[in-house]
Amino acid sequence: MHSTLQLHWSKDFAESFRDCRSLLSFLGLSPDLGNLTAEQGFSSLVTRHYAGLMQKGDPRDPLLLQVLPAPEESLEVEGFVDDPVGDIRATQVEGVLQKYHGRVLVMPTGACAIHCRHCFRRSFPYQELKNVGLPGRLAAFLAKSPEVREVIFSGGDPLMLDDASFGELLAVIQGAKNVERFRIHTRLPLVLPSRFSAELIQMLGGCGRPCVLVVQANHANELSPESAEVFAELRAQGVHLLNQSVLLRGINDSPEVQAELSLKLFQQGVLPYYLHQLDRARGTAHFEVPVQKGLEILRGLSAILPGYLVPKYVQEVPGATGKTPLA
Numbered sequence: 103m104h105s106t107l108q109l110h111w112s113k114d115f116a117e118s119f120r121d122c123r124s125l126l127s128f129l130g131l132s133p134d135l136g137n138l139t140a141e142q143g144f145s146s147l148v149t150r151h152y153a154g155l156m157q158k159g160d161p162r163d164p165l166l167l168q169v170l171p172a173p174e175e176s177l178e179v180e181g182f183v184d185d186p187v188g189d190i191r192a193t194q195v196e197g198v199l200q201k202y203h204g205r206v207l208v209m210p211t212g213a214c215a216i217h218c219r220h221c222f223r224r225s226f227p228y229q230e231l232k233n234v235g236l237p238g239r240l241a242a243f244l245a246k247s248p249e250v251r252e253v254i255f256s257g258g259d260p261l262m263l264d265d266a267s268f269g270e271l272l273a274v275i276q277g278a279k280n281v282e283r284f285r286i287h288t289r290l291p292l293v294l295p296s297r298f299s300a301e302l303i304q305m306l307g308g309c310g311r312p313c314v315l316v317v318q319a320n321h322a323n324e325l326s327p328e329s330a331e332v333f334a335e336l337r338a339q340g341v342h343l344l345n346q347s348v349l350l351r352g353i354n355d356s357p358e359v360q361a362e363l364s365l366k367l368f369q370q371g372v373l374p375y376y377l378h379q380l381d382r383a384r385g386t387a388h389f390e391v392p393v394q395k396g397l398e399i400l401r402g403l404s405a406i407l408p409g410y411l412v413p414k415y416v417q418e419v420p421g422a423t424g425k426t427p428l429a
Contacts, residue, residue: 111297115215119148122171129166130159140171144224144385147217152293155323164321164353168218174388175219184225186381188420197236198243202424205252206243210236210271213262215294220348220389222381228258237270244278253278254285261288261297265305272309283312287346291317295328298335307339314342316375321354322366330370337371346376347413348389349399355391357402364403364411374413379428381418393417393428400429 119125122136125148136146148169156163185191192199192207199207212228244250253275260268275281286306290297306313315336319325333343345367347354354360364374377400380390391399400415416425 111294111299114151114296115149115294117150118215119150119153120146122146125153125166125169128153128158129156129163131161135161135170137171137173137175140173140175140219140385143175144171144219144221145217146171147214149215149293151295151326151328152216152324155326162352163323164359165323167353168220168320168350169216171219172388175385177387178384179387182382182384182387184384186222186383186420187418189223189226191420195239195243197233198240200247200250204249205254206247206250207254207256208236208240208260208271209257210255210260210267211262212258214257214259215262215290215297218289220350220380220383220386222383222386223258224383224385233263233267237274240271241274241277244274244281248280250278250280251282252285253281254287256287259288259290260286261290261302265299265301268302269305272305276310281311283314284309285314285316287316287318289318291315291329291332292319292324292326295326295332298332300335303335303339303341306336306341312340312342314344316344316346317372318347319345319363319367319372320347320350321359322362325366325370333371343372344375345372345413346378347374348378348380349391349396349415350380350389351391353389355395355399357399357406360399360403361406364407364413368411374411376425377413377415379415379417397429 122141123133126133126135156165189199192201194200197209210233275284336343349355367374379393379396380386396415404412414427415429417428419426
């Protein structure tokens with residue numbers, strides 16, 4: 103593996119920007135662009151790697167707009183709530199949620215390497231999560247739930263756990279005969295690629311169950327030579343790679359931008375999977391794109407790209423038996 107992937111990831115994470123003023127200074131932008139009130143409600147966190155992908159001097163950079171606290175976040179908008187997808191009522195035992203038949207969602211940590219302002223879990227009570235004892239709770243749940251065929255790791259970002267802690271969870275999957283595959287939802291190939299050590303990649307590929315890694319790239323500029331290297335190493339270990347993105351106003355709400363993203367994902371060995379209508383979390387209304395415009399974007403995208411590069415346009419509806427197709 104290249105030296106860029108051999109860096110100790112915790113050191114890289116420790117050097118992250120933790121306030122918008124220092125990030126804006128790094129980019130050569132006015133500190134007044136960031137809203138300190140919004141930042142107090144939902145703290146800033148941006149890795150040096152991700153900041154390095156932004157265009158310096160550009161206040162409308164599409165990556166910057168995903169992480170820059172905005173005054174609109176403090177507006178109360180009808181329909182935008184703290185738990186927009188029904189996570190809390192789907193909780194079975196602490197850290198284990200079930201929304202859909204045959205699948206269970208595990209949230210081992212509330213930690214992320216980046217705080218996206220559109221995050222649908224920005225108000226989730228992570229402080230109540232206790233990952234101590236989670237492997238045992240998960241094993242007990244799977245033992246009494248033989249219909250579960252897939253375990254999905256989410257968060258936070260599950261790969262913010264150290265290898266030993268994540269390995270304990272994978273050991274539970276290996277010991278559960280009914281589990282046929284596992285899935286990981288992560289932003290780390292894009293924001294903290296040094297997390298993917300040779301040891302972690304071998305762990306994911308050598309679990310004895312097929313691994314599906316779902317990354318969230320919202321714009322082509324998030325994909326870098328480092329992410330390409332991570333994806334190549336993962337594919338070499340047999341890991342299946344998918345992308346899901348969120349439709350965001352002023353960031354990726356055009357067929358051309360979406361097409362560029364799909365093409366670059368495919369170049370890096372990742373298949374476009376879902377394009378999500380924004381989950382209506384409190385403080386995110388300024389990112390919302392009307393569904394009608396989303397449908398127009400999908401039609402335009404279908405005219406540009408072959409079908410296998412066009413993601414499914416979906417919405418998560420609390421209580422539904424799966425993602426709800428919008429197109």
